[in-house]
Amino acid sequence: MRVIDKIGSELHRTISRVRSRLRFELDREEQGLARLETARASAAEGSEGAGLPLLTKDDLSRLQRVRRVANALESSIMRLDQLRLLFCDL
Secondary structure (H helix, E strand, C coil), X not given: CCHXXXXXXXXXXXXXXXXXXXXXXXXHCHHHHHHHHHHHHHHHHCXXXXXXXXXXXXXXXXXXXXXXXXXXXXXXXXXXXXXXXXXHHC
């Protein structure tokens, strides 16, 4: 196996692992994301939800963390995919 082929294979495996990590992070915060969608729907309808806040400060901080992690992982996937395409074209 050529070195370039080995690098392409390693990049493909790395992309797969990063995608798995992204799915894990999103699944872990699935409940918070569902609450966010409920909050958005309530805001669109103009209802207050009986005066109770739908998202707590803790919910917001976890969602911000998920957003940061998801953005970083998605950026990594794009960069790795560009590298993989470069090595596969050689």
